[in-house]
Amino acid sequence: GESVGLHLPTLSVQEGDNSIINCAYSNSASDYFIWYKQESGKGPQFIIDIRSNMDKRQGQRVTVLLNKTVKHLSLQIAATQPGDSAVYFCAGSSGYALNFGKGTSLLVTP
Amino acid sequence: SQTIHQWPATLVQPVGSPLSLECTVEGTSNPNLYWYRQAAGRGLQLLFYSVGIGQISSEVPQNLSASRPQDRQFILSSKKLLLSDSGFYLCAWSGQLYGYTFGSGTRLTVV
Numbered sequence: 001g002e003s004v005g006l007h008l009p010t011l012s013v014q015e016g017d018n019s020i021i022n023c024a025y026s027n028s029a030s031d032y033f034i035w036y037k038q039e040s041g042k043g044p045q046f047i048i049d050i051r052s053n054m055d056k057r058q059g060q061r062v063t064v065l066l067n068k069t070v071k072h073l074s075l076q077i078a079a080t081q082p083g084d085s086a087v088y089f090c091a092g093s094s095g096y097a098l099n100f101g102k103g104t105s106l107l108v109t110p
Numbered sequence: 111s112q113t114i115h116q117w118p119a120t121l122v123q124p125v126g127s128p129l130s131l132e133c134t135v136e137g138t139s140n141p142n143l144y145w146y147r148q149a150a151g152r153g154l155q156l157l158f159y160s161v162g163i164g165q166i167s168s169e170v171p172q173n174l175s176a177s178r179p180q181d182r183q184f185i186l187s188s189k190k191l192l193l194s195d196s197g198f199y200l201c202a203w204s205g206q207l208y209g210y211t212f213g214s215g216t217r218l219t220v221v
Contacts, residue, residue, distance in 0.1 A: 034209055043116075043200050043212035044154070089153060091210075096142055096161060097169070098210055102153040 012107045019077040021104045023090035028071065030092040035064060035075045037086045038103070044089060047075070082108050112137035116201045116213030123220055129174075129188040131216050133201030136182065141203040143184040144210070145176055148198040160184060196220045 013019045025033075031052040036044035048059045050066050050073070057064050063076040077084055085108045091098040116133045123129060135141050142161050146154040156169045158176035166176050173192050177185045184201060201213040 036212075041215075041217070043215045046209055046211065049209050091154075096167075096204075097144060097156045097159050098154075099156070100146075100154040 009102070010105045010107065012109060013080050015080060015082060015108055015110050017080055019075075019080045019084070019106060019108075021075045021077075021088050021090075021106065023073050023075075023101055025071050025073070025090075025092045027092065027094055027099075028068075029094040032093045033064070033066065033073055034091045034093075034098065035062075036089045036091065036100075037084075038089060039086045047088075077106075080106075080108050082110070084108055112203075112205075112211065114201060114203055114211055114213045116216060118216060119214065120217045121219070123191050123218065125193055125220055126190045129186070129191050129195070129218070131186040131199055131201075131218075133184045133186075133213055134182055135203045138182070138203070138205055140181060141205050143178060144202040144204070145174075145184065145186050146200040146202060146212075148200060148215075150197075154200065158186070191220045193220050 034049040035047040037047050038044045048062050048064050050057045050064045052068060055066055061078045066073045073090060085106055087103040087105050089100050089103045091100045113136045144159045145157040147157055148154050159167050160178045163178055163181055173195060174186060174188050196219050199216045199218055202210050204210045
């Protein structure tokens, strides 16, 4: 089955700096990936997704990079803001359901 | 626009009592529906998913069951709750054109 995990459980960055959150996956058949942001006590909020036929996708202040060779994806947040503090999950799918990693806690310091 | 509703937001239940959590989706038809559970400080674990009315797939054998009596209604149930059933339960839906969207979650505490 799918196994998706994150390299670092916590990440502390200074306001205004760029953040990079990494994620590795094990199932080479995974063809769809999503990054979610979850604030305390709330459901996951969609940030950005990418399909396996792409290497990079950009959104507002966020970029997802997919390296299928090493089965790795990352989320880059530009000019990190205090409101970006949350737990970030990557998830991968090769069918109906998503399989989630454990999450990385991002803490933005002033 | 599509919306997903999940209730209640919080629930405290004694061990051995029954459980019923409901999730409904509006603004779409024939969605794929999911129940996830999140233990404190952990990732999301897929419990059940459904691709149509009456069609339920279970990912993890446990004390819970799911039902889909209507196209946009997904119910998570238990006949007798265990302490280990405590957690944050999330309903989600997906369609062909849209990614996965989660509800606001139910925090269940079994005491």
